[in-house]
Amino acid sequence: MRKYFKYLAVFTAVIMFNCEADDETKLSNYVGFEISPLYVEIPKNSSSTMEITFASSEKASSERTYSIYVDESSTLGTEYVVPSTVTIPANSNVGTFTISVSDDDSLAFFDQTLVISFQDEVGLDVSDSIVITATELCEETLINLNLVFDDYADEAIWRIYDMDATPPAILYTGGADAEYDGLESYDIRFCLEPGNYGIVVYDLYGDGGTDYTITTGDDVISSGSVPDIGSGYPAVSNISAEFTIE
Known part of the structure; x- marks a missing residue:
């Protein structure tokens, strides 16, 4: 049976009952993780480790080992290392274990979750x-590009340029091969150094219908809508703008 458990509650119970090793107590055979969620920002193309604490309701004269697993509800797509078992040392009710998470192109700057659970055991409450x-860690300015489409999202393509380069250089692009077909909106984030940038959003049919907004935190730094050229379809219409990151 799973019960709600907080790391603080274990230590409160330990203080109240002052459990001796192997003595019977009023507490159940219980083990649980520290309070979550926990947060980790990973430098680009690097790995980060995190020590996680867990505790049992009682001490024992010998070490105890528990099985853990990564729950299928996890959304983390990048490489990670999680042990299959964790141990509480003898004469203690607190243990720790270490996990490792690596950055790759699948991590980007949106939150992804790694969910770890104890395996059920007979006679053990978890x-x-x-x-x-x-x-991914952004040490410069994190910006978010939001696109809102009409019924033909497959017509939308966008590019972000480095305007300080000669000629301006494409830094990021999206929408090729009808990438957004069937979507109502799309968000993507970038970590930009101080400088001057440009954005162009295209409609490959020419009837417009895509709105874009670039934000950093709660601040809107650029926004607009791709226009309808009015006739001569199919054609390409676009909207462009420049913005500066301080």
Whole structure:
């Protein structure tokens, strides 16, 4: 049976009952993780480790080993290392284990979760899962590009340019091969250094219908809508703008 468990509750119970090793207590045979969610930001193309604490309701004179697993509700797509078992040392009710998460192109700058659970065992009550939220570390300015489409999202293509380059250089692009077909909206994030940038959003049929907004935090730094050229379809219409990151 799974019960809600908080790391603090274990230590409160230990203080109240002052459990001796192997003595019978009023507490159940219980083990649980520290309070979650936990957060980790991973430098680009690097790995980060995190030590996670867990505790049992009682001490024992010998070490105890528990099985853990990564729950299927996890959304983390990048490489990670999680042990299959964790151990509480003898004469203690607190243990720790280490996980590792690596950055790759699938991580980007959106939160992804790694959900870890205890395996059920006969006679053992366990806590809820612990949730580790991972994202790529941005040490410059994190911007978000939001696109809102009409009924023909497959017509939308966008590009972000480095305007300080000669000629301006494409940094990021999306929408090729009807990438957004069937979507109502799409968000993507970038980590930009200080400088001057440009955005162009295209409609491959020419009837417009895609709105874009670039934000950093709660601040809107650029927005607009692709226009309808009015006639001569199919053709290509676009909207362009420049913006500066301080």
